[in-house]
Amino acid sequence: MFNTLQLPSGHITHCGARFVNRFLAPSLFLLFLLGLMIFSGIVLAEGTVPNAVPPVGTHNGDDVEQPIEFPHNTHADVNKINCMYCHTYARRSKVAGIPPTSKCMGCHSVIATDKPRIKKLTEYWENKEPPPWRKVHDVPDYVHFTHEKHLKRFVFDNEGMEVENVSEVCAFCHGEVKKMTVAHKVKPLTMGFCRRCHEANKGPFDCWKCHK
Amino acid sequence: MSLSNILEDWSKYRKTREDGGFHDYEHMWGMAIDLNKCIGCNACSVACYAENNLAVVGREKFSKGQGMHWMRIERYWDEPDLGEGRVSEFNQHGANFLPMNCQQCNAATCEPVCPVAATYHTPDGLNAQVYNRCIGSRYCSNNCPYRLRFFNFYSYYEDSWPAPLEMQLNPDLSVRDKGVMEKCTFCVQRIRTAKDKAKMENRQVQDGEAMTACAQTCPTSAIVFGDLLKHFNPDADVVETQVTNMWRTHQVELGRSSQNKQNPELRGYRVFEGLNTDPCIMFLERVREV
Numbered sequence: 001m002f003n004t005l006q007l008p009s010g011h012i013t014h015c016g017a018r019f020v021n022r023f024l025a026p027s028l029f030l031l032f033l034l035g036l037m038i039f040s041g042i043v044l045a046e047g048t049v050p051n052a053v054p055p056v057g058t059h060n061g062d063d064v065e066q067p068i069e070f071p072h073n074t075h076a077d078v079n080k081i082n083c084m085y086c087h088t089y090a091r092r093s094k095v096a097g098i099p100p101t102s103k104c105m106g107c108h109s110v111i112a113t114d115k116p117r118i119k120k121l122t123e124y125w126e127n128k129e130p131p132p133w134r135k136v137h138d139v140p141d142y143v144h145f146t147h148e149k150h151l152k153r154f155v156f157d158n159e160g161m162e163v164e165n166v167s168e169v170c171a172f173c174h175g176e177v178k179k180m181t182v183a184h185k186v187k188p189l190t191m192g193f194c195r196r197c198h199e200a201n202k203g204p205f206d207c208w209k210c211h212k
Numbered sequence: 213m214s215l216s217n218i219l220e221d222w223s224k225y226r227k228t229r230e231d232g233g234f235h236d237y238e239h240m241w242g243m244a245i246d247l248n249k250c251i252g253c254n255a256c257s258v259a260c261y262a263e264n265n266l267a268v269v270g271r272e273k274f275s276k277g278q279g280m281h282w283m284r285i286e287r288y289w290d291e292p293d294l295g296e297g298r299v300s301e302f303n304q305h306g307a308n309f310l311p312m313n314c315q316q317c318n319a320a321t322c323e324p325v326c327p328v329a330a331t332y333h334t335p336d337g338l339n340a341q342v343y344n345r346c347i348g349s350r351y352c353s354n355n356c357p358y359r360l361r362f363f364n365f366y367s368y369y370e371d372s373w374p375a376p377l378e379m380q381l382n383p384d385l386s387v388r389d390k391g392v393m394e395k396c397t398f399c400v401q402r403i404r405t406a407k408d409k410a411k412m413e414n415r416q417v418q419d420g421e422a423m424t425a426c427a428q429t430c431p432t433s434a435i436v437f438g439d440l441l442k443h444f445n446p447d448a449d450v451v452e453t454q455v456t457n458m459w460r461t462h463q464v465e466l467g468r469s470s471q472n473k474q475n476p477e478l479r480g481y482r483v484f485e486g487l488n489t490d491p492c493i494m495f496l497e498r499v500r501e502v
Contacts, residue, residue, distance in 0.1 A: 141387075142343065142344060142386040144384075144401075146408060149412065152411075152412060206335060206336075206340075207332070207342045208340045208342075208400055208404075209404075212384060212386055212400070212401055
């Protein structure tokens with residue numbers, strides 16, 4: 001479409017047209033996507049999480065290859081399984097945790113046993129070795145972050161908040177995982193990202209609260 | 213946060229010093245060390261090495277004064293000689309020990325000199341060191357009258373914990389890299405855990421819940437650690453602790469440059485009080501003629 005633009009002829013314009021084609025169009029499209037993501041994130045979160053200002057910021061993380069392409073959307077969106085059913089340590093400790101294979105097998109010894117991914121899972125289960133899951137969201141070692149306190153503030157101590165909607169709170173930092181298959185990092189999780197949210201929600205503001 | 217906030221906090225204490233100067237503190241962590249109980253066994257120092265991922269620098273660097281011991285035992289002798297060339301028959305007797313860790317001064321001399329505000333005062337009354345912000349100017353160390361700040365001259369972590377030993381590192385603490393100043397933190401990771409736990413259960417931090425490694429290890433319980441805020445601010449919504457009781461019994465107050473020593477029962481003093489640094493560690497020792 002940009003080729004039809006009226007441009008002066010010559011070497012430089014040739015480059016210019018190419019520049020427009022190669023960089024501007026995809027970046028415009030990306031910007032549009034970014035805006036859409038921010039917009040939808042805010043609207044969704046404001047609709048269901050009371051007394052909270054969601055953090056602002058997006059980040060396009062690298063794909064993380066997992067041993068089994070775990071479809072989050074099938075579990076959390078289609079079948080409406082609560083995030084904390086599998087990530088059970090989120091409300092009790094610093095880390096949300098990855099469920100043991102026994103938790104997967106609790107359902108998948110009877111459900112969808114003929115699917116290739118489940119067959120792979122059963123193989124791991126019968127060999128008595130855990131699938132080597134890889135971490136997607138990781139903060140540096142010098143950061144102290146507790147899931148339990150954030151869940152207490154935004155879910156359990158939050159008036160008018162339904163525990164069924166906990167995924168909206170998770171989405172603050174993890175993005176809409178229930179729309180993804182394999183989890184993908186979409187939030188920056190940088191200090192500025194944390195700080196802006198702490199500012200908006202009146203969280204603690206002391207260096208030693210988070211840095212260790 | 214940032215620089216302006218830190219400078220504000222600093223000046224706030226200076227302004228309100230006569231009235232205590234910490235009325236909006238959440239806690240004020242302090243210590244009482246009974247020197248009559250201290251036997252100089254160095255267990256506190258060892259515990260600190262284990263708890264805080266302190267680097268082991270080796271004999272050569274230690275002799276250059278580059279040791280990384282956040283808790284050290286200073287040793288003084290009572291009667292080295294009796295004068296007139298005579299040496300006491302018991303010249304190996306009469307050692308006095310002084311455990312020294314960061315005094316967590318309220319008017320800390322290290323804080324205002326840091327060019328990047330890497331050291332500042334927390335609302336807990338702690339003298340904090342932010343490793344990520346530190347640029348290694350060593351100005352704070354030079355300004356500390358107690359010499360209780362330690363600088364990473366080398367990447368000690370490379371040699372300190374050979375192969376399987378890195379498994380013993382405490383994950384609640386970062387391992388410091390070259391060019392960073394470090395010092396006693398009053399085991400802030402333990403304080404943080406205790407506060408988190410208390411908050412999750414909607415209650416106050418109990419006495420003895422937050423305990424430093426040195427206080428926990430001390431075989432004679434010479435070191436007592438706890439929240440001091442009740443002593444200086446009776447209206448504060450914190451529990452009365454053992455250390456508060458000790459400070460009150462010995463009538464040690466902040467904002468003084470010397471303590472009342474007229475009554476022999478009052479043994480409390482703080483190191484270098486005349487410098488008006490207002491340390492949070494009280495030592496107990498009777499004044500006597502030597």
